[in-house]
Amino acid sequence: MSKKLESKVALITGAGSGMGRAMCLEFAREGARIIAVDLNLDSAKRVESELGGGDACLALAGDVSNSKSVADFCGQALDATGRVDILVNNAGILDNYASVTDTSEELWDRIIGVNLKGMFLVCRALLPAMVERRSGVIINLGSIAGFVAGGGGAAYTSSKHGVIGFTRQLAFDYGKLGVRANAICPGAVETGMTKDILASGDMAVIESIRSVPAGRHAQPEEIAKLGLYLASDDSSFVHGAAMLIDGGWTIK
Numbered sequence: 001m002s003k004k005l006e007s008k009v010a011l012i013t014g015a016g017s018g019m020g021r022a023m024c025l026e027f028a029r030e031g032a033r034i035i036a037v038d039l040n041l042d043s044a045k046r047v048e049s050e051l052g053g054g055d056a057c058l059a060l061a062g063d064v065s066n067s068k069s070v071a072d073f074c075g076q077a078l079d080a081t082g083r084v085d086i087l088v089n090n091a092g093i094l095d096n097y098a099s100v101t102d103t104s105e106e107l108w109d110r111i112i113g114v115n116l117k118g119m120f121l122v123c124r125a126l127l128p129a130m131v132e133r134r135s136g137v138i139i140n141l142g143s144i145a146g147f148v149a150g151g152g153g154a155a156y157t158s159s160k161h162g163v164i165g166f167t168r169q170l171a172f173d174y175g176k177l178g179v180r181a182n183a184i185c186p187g188a189v190e191t192g193m194t195k196d197i198l199a200s201g202d203m204a205v206i207e208s209i210r211s212v213p214a215g216r217h218a219q220p221e222e223i224a225k226l227g228l229y230l231a232s233d234d235s236s237f238v239h240g241a242a243m244l245i246d247g248g249w250t251i252k
């Protein structure tokens with residue numbers, strides 16, 4: 001049986017951990033050549049090793065919130081592979097919960113800078129070549145925090161609401177030019193970002209997770225399956241969607 005992403009090149013940000021890593025492995029299994037970008041180069045290198053290096057995966061250091069760094073890693077990626085067919089804007093950060101009045105300007109800028117401005121910078125760098133080829137797929141990592149207020153705090157919630165608007169605008173502007181853009185909006189997933197919270201034994205956290213219809217949190221591999229669907233031609237008619245994959249969190 002042919003693989004779903006045969007001969008495709010996928011650039012994944014925040015690739016060294018959690019859902020980014022899971023998507024690297026899932027996409028590679030389906031034939032994609034991976035460019036694994038992470039602020040933490042060691043973690044991206046570990047993914048590169050897991051995939052055997054060589055043509056299978058190239059690890060690059062990169063900070064999505066810094067336009068110079070974005071230009072550097074996108075340039076290196078295009079030099080190495082000639083094109084990027086699939087872009088997964090996955091890099092993201094969360095900090096301690098803070099309401100608006102508890103949010104410093106530094107915290108606001110840092111979270112919006114990575115979670116929202118970061119995907120703008122990477123899209124701006126890679127879209128021209130996709131448009132020229134009239135072909136490309138963009139997947140942005142949103143969150144249930146793009147639908148409901150709560151756990152993430154003011155900056156995180158705002159960034160993830162922004163991801164949905166940004167994704168819709170991408171789909172509106174570039175769909176007719178051959179580029180499909182969609183967002184994945186997970187609920188609680190066990191990753192580097194959440195492992196301490198999930199392991200804390202905090203009853204409020206345990207209760208909020210038990211109370212979702214699925215009765216549990218997710219593993220990153222479950223989210224990577226939706227990533228594969230959106231990256232492949234199986235989702236050829238899906239444009240501008242913000243797909244919840246939250247165990248039912250948002251219907252409560």
Ligand code: NAD
Binds near residue numbers: 039062
């Ligand atoms: P994670 O912390 O396990 O992985 C995030 C990766 O991004 C890390 O390897 C980190 O080094 C990298 N990174 C951080 N800042 C970066 C930057 N400026 N440039 C490049 N790389 C950077 O987190 P995760 O849970 O796998 O999160 C992935 C995405 O999913 C994020 O956008 C997050 O907001 C979103 N999300 C997570 C959950 C969850 O429950 N874990 C739920 C909903 C949405």
